[in-house]
Amino acid sequence: MTEPTGRRERKKAQTRQSLADAALELFLDRGYDQVGVKDIADRADVSVTTLFKHFSGKEALVFDQDDDLEAELVAAVRERAPGQSVPQALREHILLKQTQLAVHAADPRFADFTRLVQETPALRDYAHRMWTRHEAALAGAIAEATDAPEDDVSCAALARFALEARSLVLRHPEPHRAADQVFALLEHGWAASHPSD
Amino acid sequence: MTEPTGRRERKKAQTRQSLADAALELFLDRGYDQVGVKDIADRADVSVTTLFKHFSGKEALVFDQDDDLEAELVAAVRERAPGQSVPQALREHILLKQTQLAVHAADPRFADFTRLVQETPALRDYAHRMWTRHEAALAGAIAEATDAPEDDVSCAALARFALEARSLVLRHPEPHRAADQVFALLEHGWAASHPSD
DNA sequence: TTCGAAAGTTGAGTCATTGCACTTACGTGG
DNA sequence: CCACGTAAGTGCAATGACTCAACTTTCGAA
Numbered sequence: 001m002t003e004p005t006g007r008r009e010r011k012k013a014q015t016r017q018s019l020a021d022a023a024l025e026l027f028l029d030r031g032y033d034q035v036g037v038k039d040i041a042d043r044a045d046v047s048v049t050t051l052f053k054h055f056s057g058k059e060a061l062v063f064d065q066d067d068d069l070e071a072e073l074v075a076a077v078r079e080r081a082p083g084q085s086v087p088q089a090l091r092e093h094i095l096l097k098q099t100q101l102a103v104h105a106a107d108p109r110f111a112d113f114t115r116l117v118q119e120t121p122a123l124r125d126y127a128h129r130m131w132t133r134h135e136a137a138l139a140g141a142i143a144e145a146t147d148a149p150e151d152d153v154s155c156a157a158l159a160r161f162a163l164e165a166r167s168l169v170l171r172h173p174e175p176h177r178a179a180d181q182v183f184a185l186l187e188h189g190w191a192a193s194h195p196s197d
Numbered sequence: 198m199t200e201p202t203g204r205r206e207r208k209k210a211q212t213r214q215s216l217a218d219a220a221l222e223l224f225l226d227r228g229y230d231q232v233g234v235k236d237i238a239d240r241a242d243v244s245v246t247t248l249f250k251h252f253s254g255k256e257a258l259v260f261d262q263d264d265d266l267e268a269e270l271v272a273a274v275r276e277r278a279p280g281q282s283v284p285q286a287l288r289e290h291i292l293l294k295q296t297q298l299a300v301h302a303a304d305p306r307f308a309d310f311t312r313l314v315q316e317t318p319a320l321r322d323y324a325h326r327m328w329t330r331h332e333a334a335l336a337g338a339i340a341e342a343t344d345a346p347e348d349d350v351s352c353a354a355l356a357r358f359a360l361e362a363r364s365l366v367l368r369h370p371e372p373h374r375a376a377d378q379v380f381a382l383l384e385h386g387w388a389a390s391h392p393s394d
Numbered sequence: 395t396t397c398g399a400a401a402g403t404t405g406a407g408t409c410a411t412t413g414c415a416c417t418t419a420c421g422t423g424g
Numbered sequence: 425c426c427a428c429g430t431a432a433g434t435g436c437a438a439t440g441a442c443t444c445a446a447c448t449t450t451c452g453a454a
Contacts, residue, residue: 006420006421007419007420008419011419011432012431038409048410049412049436050433050434052411052412058409125322157365157378158382161361177350181350181354185355185358185387188385188386189383189386192386193382193385203452204451205450208450212402234440234442235440244402244404245441247401247402247403249443250402254442255440255441
């Protein structure tokens with residue numbers, strides 16, 4: 001009664017996938033702005049209306065539904081190794097995600113996809129929004145982990161900064177080294193007021 | 198041959214001002230999304246095309262041209278009081294700007310305007326983009342002020358975080374106190390690797 | 395005074411996105 | 425196994441932001 005796919009849901013998923021594939025294909029080929037949603041719908045052989053039933057907008061066509069992203073972020077803080085500081089846990093989690101994505105890089109398309117996103121303002125902004133939308137949840141997790149009040153400003157700041165760190169690190173030629181530096185800043189700043197967390 | 202206003206430039210400025218006034222008026226009255234650019238153009242008695250000759254988009258209608266914002270930011274770092282750290286200088290500069298804006302608050306409309314911006318996603322995002330666009334320049338200034346390489350990651354991080362701090366601080370009921378906490382984090386983190394800057 | 399260029403206009407057109415009134419085809423309860 | 429509710433998909437029209445390609449008007453500087 002739960003997942004074992006009915007034909008209906010299979011078709012739905014398939015249509016969705018066709019759209020995503022068509023979009024990526026066309027974007028990589030001609031560039032985001034040179035592709036209309038009509039072109040994408042045509043290539044996936046559905047109507048434009050249908051396209052918008054599956055995706056909330058043009059930008060969403062090339063991003064996965066990241067439903068558990070927030071949960072993982074919160075878990076990284078809550079279930080960090082004993083003795084590990086919150087900033088360190090976040091640094092690792094972000095680098096981990098980065099590496100996991102890098103695995104997908106087996107696909108030669110992935111490098112192109114990344115470049116596309118970075119070079120297209122609409123996509124760059126969208127990705128950034130999708131990522132930073134978890135700030136409140138992360139701030140809450142940090143507050144909880146350190147017995148701070150729910151709305152503590154330092155926690156909100158650490159959350160914001162850690163999330164912002166991602167794009168800072170990604171655009172650097174040596175992400176790992178960059179992450180060390182950026183999080184060192186947060187680490188020391190945080191340690192000054194939170195001795196042992 | 199330079200500034201002493203010709204009639205031409207006066208008219209241009211006047212048209213621009215009419216548009217900005219009309220836009221603010223209508224936005225405050227009906228809300229951003231309930232106003233079309235046509236409505237604004239009509240009220241200012243110009244064509245829609247003319248509106249877009251003066252402003253790059255609908256959101257730009259309610260923001261000043263902030264050409265010297267970047268220069269002031271850089272100056273705040275470069276000409277900070279002797280012995281003052283970079284993060285401290287930035288904290289003061291941001292709070293100062295905040296206060297300067299508060300002066301304008303003589304106008305009872307200003308509070309409404311601020312609320313409008315914060316409550317309208319399109320405007321909030323636009324304002325944020327306009328503010329964070331100076332990240333590279335600020336990072337450069339910080340690097341210069343601390344004899345770090347032009348593209349040092351820590352400098353970029355401090356620049357990014359300081360700029361992000363603004364919205365963090367503004368949404369807090371006690372901005373001054375919030376700024377103290379947020380910049381304390383940056384201060385300590387920065388001091389750990391930059392002893393005396 | 396004349397002439398080029400800037401300010402403005404009109405009107406048509408593109409593009410993303412939404413709403414509405416359909417048809418089609420699953421899947422489930424009887 | 426079949427009828428019926430409902431979710432998937434369609435076509436079309438509309439809106440709203442923005443652009444483009446001719447114009448016309450009006451300064452201002454040589």
